Amino acid sequence: MREILKIDTTFAKQIEKECGEDVNLCYQCKKCTLGCPLAYAMKYKPHQLIRAIQLGQKDLVLKDQSVWLCLSCQTCMTRCPQNLDFVMVADAAKIIAQHEGHRNPVLEIDAFNNSFLSLLERFGRTYEIGLVMLIKLKTKQFLKDVASGLPLFLKGKFSLLPHKVENVHVVRRIFAKVKELESK
Amino acid sequence: MKYGLYPGCSYEGTAREFGESVDAVCNILDLDVEELKDWICCGASSAHNTSHLLATALPLYTLVSARKAGFKKLLAPCIACAWRLKTAIKEIKEDEKLRLKAEGVVGRKFEGGTEVFNIVEFFTEEVGLKKIEKAVKKPLKGLKVVCYYGCMLTRPPKVADFDVPEDPQSVDNIMRVLGAESLDWPYKTECCGVSFALSRTDVVIKLCHDLLEEIKKLGVDMIVVACSLCQTNLDMRQKEIEKKYNTKYGIPIVYFTQLMGLALGAGSEDIGLRRLIVDPSPILKKKGIL
Incomplete structure (x- = not known):
């Protein structure tokens, strides 16, 4: 007798709970992947990631770089005949990965996000020079972007000091409350 | 018509000439555009990559500020800011649970009443x-x-x-x-x-x-x-x-x-x-x- 294949739908449901998108709408037309500017760099392309979620292959999605390479350019969701929002699904997968203790496998993107948010929490607004410096410290790529960034500096497009907003306590409160709620 | 301006973090930084030219054009066209005083960063990609709640709460604070300042229309020249603000409005309106959570985090009630415009939309549809x-x-x-x-x-x-x-x-x-x-x-x-x-x-x-x-x-x-x-x-x-x-x-x-x-x-x-x-x-x- 043939065994009936059972599919674990827990991950698909978890994604749906996080972002409201039902991955089972996808019938693999591949329009998302064909328009994706980052598909060339992804091991698993957008339509394959959706398939993996449908099939409950959680580790494949959360441990690989592919989902982190989504730039949120929204080409895929604009073209999807099923109105499935891949960007929301990718964000949900990134959020679940972080909650479940997976480190972002793309070191530079991890460094960018952490640096960006820590400066935002501190000053209430982005501090561009500070962001560049923090990323350098975290990735140890000290010479990267010096030649390209210098003209920006000379043209007065980088302010040396951060702009701290008066109501920065509000921003810190928002961060603290979100952390408190999400650690529960 | 009075417009609020949400300049975004790059307006005086890497996009300084964008800011300068928007200001210059608004002056020439005699448009009443005034910077929203207590705006904070929208959280950009790092926030929506990390927490849906954070990515909603940060814009919610700014939107409530805009409403308090009497701005029914808010101009967001940075396209990424405009996207985050518009997304927050849409999601808060459609998802009551998220709204309540975000309001709790920010400590402010969202009553809507402020429309967000991207810069091209502003010049083509509002100015004409x-x-x-x-x-x-x-x-x-x-x-x-x-x-x-x-x-x-x-x-x-x-x-x-x-x-x-x-x-x-x-x-x-x-x-x-x-x-x-x-x-x-x-x-x-x-x-x-x-x-x-x-x-x-x-x-x-x-x-x-x-x-x-x-x-x-x-x-x-x-x-x-x-x-x-x-x-x-x-x-x-x-x-x-x-x-x-x-x-x-x-x-x-x-x-x-x-x-x-x-x-x-x-x-x-x-x-x-x-x-x-x-x-x-x-x-x-x-x-x-x-």
Whole structure:
């Protein structure tokens, strides 16, 4: 007798709970992947990631770089005949990965996000020079972007000091409350 | 009509000339635009990559501030900010649970009442092409451009609700009103690599190279953009791309508001022309515009 294949739908449901998108709408037309500017760099392309979620292959999605390479350019969701929002699904997968203790496998993107948010929490607004410096410290790529960034500096497009907003306590409160709620 | 301005973090930084030119054009057109005092960062890609609640709460704070300050209409020149603010409004309205949670985090109640406009939407739908056309003092005659929209100006359509996502025309129409020739081309809404600028720069170099190669074939004088990330990536990385691919472009990447400023009679200092890395002044002088 043939065994009936059972599919674990827990991950698909978890994604749906996080972002409201039902991955089972996808019938693999591949329009998302064909328009994706980052598909060339992804091991698993957008339509394959959706398939993996449908099939409950959680580790494949959360441990690989592919989902982190989504730039949120929204080409895929604009073209999807099923109105499935891949960007929301990718964000949900990134959020679940972080909650479940997976480190972002793309070191530079991890460094960018952490640096960006820590400066935002501190000053209430982005501090561009500070962001560049923090990323350098975290990735140890000290010479990267010096030649390209210098003209920006000379043209007065980088302010040396951060702009701290008066109501920065509000921003810190928002961060603290979100952390408190999400650690529960 | 009074408009609130949500400048966003790059307005006085890497997109300084964008800010300067928006201010200059609004002054010339006598538009009542006033900066919202206590705005905070929208959280950008790092927030929505990390926490849905954080990505909703940060814009919610600013939206409530705008409403308190009496701004029914809020202009967000940075395309990424406009996207985050519009997304927050949509999600808060549709998802009561999320609204209550975000309100709890911020400690403020969201009552709506503030509409957010991206910068192109603002000039085409609020100000209107007729008003712009009437104000033209120095038509951009003989200037051949392509307009590059990038990803977030018209996408996602359910949030942006603006122009045609696959073949937008709004910036082209502004250029035509100013007297320039705006060419059609297939990569209008391709992505430049946006927020990977400082993390996965290799991606930005590849995507911008694809764009510049396509543009080179068209023989235009400059690329017109409406997004500070498109501008920075294509302008700041152009030398690096030329070196990597052993080629030469030298194509200026100019904000549409800078060209509006020129046509409307602003001085080159007022619109921050000198801040662009690939200098557009030689070609502008050659065409008798500068």
